[in-house]
Amino acid sequence: MGNAEETRERILEAAMEEFSSYGIAGARVDRIAKNAGCNKNMIYIYFENKEALFATVLRNNLTRVYEEITFTPDDLPGYAAKVFDFAMTHPDLYRLMAWYGLEQKAINLTERTAVQQKKIKEVMDAQSAGLVGTTFTPGFLLTAIMALATAWTAINPFGPSYEPNALKLPNETRNAIAKAVSLIIKE
Missing domain, CATH: 1.10.357.10 (Tetracycline Repressor, domain 2)
Incomplete structure (x- = not known):
């Protein structure tokens, strides 16, 4: 796994914790970036906006549920x-x-x-x-x-x-x- 993919995965993990704790409205991109150990701009590069990040986190986890x-x-x-x-x-x-x-x-x-x-x-x-x-x-x-x-x-x-x-x-x-x-x- 390359650095870009590792960063993306860290963002998704941090976003899961943030969104499951605060929802979309309460989640803060700053906290996600800090917990992922990356620059806030990386989140917008990978996911465009907070809603798209939430949707990705939810889709990934639902896919896991459907598989498991x-x-x-x-x-x-x-x-x-x-x-x-x-x-x-x-x-x-x-x-x-x-x-x-x-x-x-x-x-x-x-x-x-x-x-x-x-x-x-x-x-x-x-x-x-x-x-x-x-x-x-x-x-x-x-x-x-x-x-x-x-x-x-x-x-x-x-x-x-x-x-x-x-x-x-x-x-x-x-x-x-x-x-x-x-x-x-x-x-």
């Missing part, structure tokens, strides 16, 4: 358990996603929409094949699965407050999430 957590419509409880494990070990990404949710008008992620539509189609196909119940729409099922699987992240106001001991027993919580998903998809 295989979507399995024939095993949605297992998928929910994998999402739970990932969410518990990557709190910075879920904070970044929370900021994206609050500030998404600034960023257009067509790749994310394409992945979501593909998942909806796969659940629809699983419903047609009789593998998943049809009481709920594919979009509702996927929303419920993601809500359950990420309920105990630091950004969620409900999981930790209603069930504060859940994170002390991660295996039991993971199993409860998988069982809940199993019950929901039977309908």
Whole structure:
């Protein structure tokens, strides 16, 4: 890896920390440059502006999620358990996603929409094949699965407050999430 690529990677790492802590509006390019050990102008050379840098950080991390957590419509409880494990070990990404949710008008992620539509189609196909119940729409099922699987992240106001001991027993919580998903998809 050359110096330019190393600098770019340091910027992305520093930006991940900055954006997951402060969002787009609160993030400071000066702090990113300082933490990356580079000149502020380098950020603008590589990424044009703060919003483009945020979008790059988010895209890179979502791509990593898509690669590391295989979507399995024939095993949605297992998928929910994998999402739970990932969410518990990557709190910075879920904070970044929370900021994206609050500030998404600034960023257009067509790749994310394409992945979501593909998942909806796969659940629809699983419903047609009789593998998943049809009481709920594919979009509702996927929303419920993601809500359950990420309920105990630091950004969620409900999981930790209603069930504060859940994170002390991660295996039991993971199993409860998988069982809940199993019950929901039977309908």
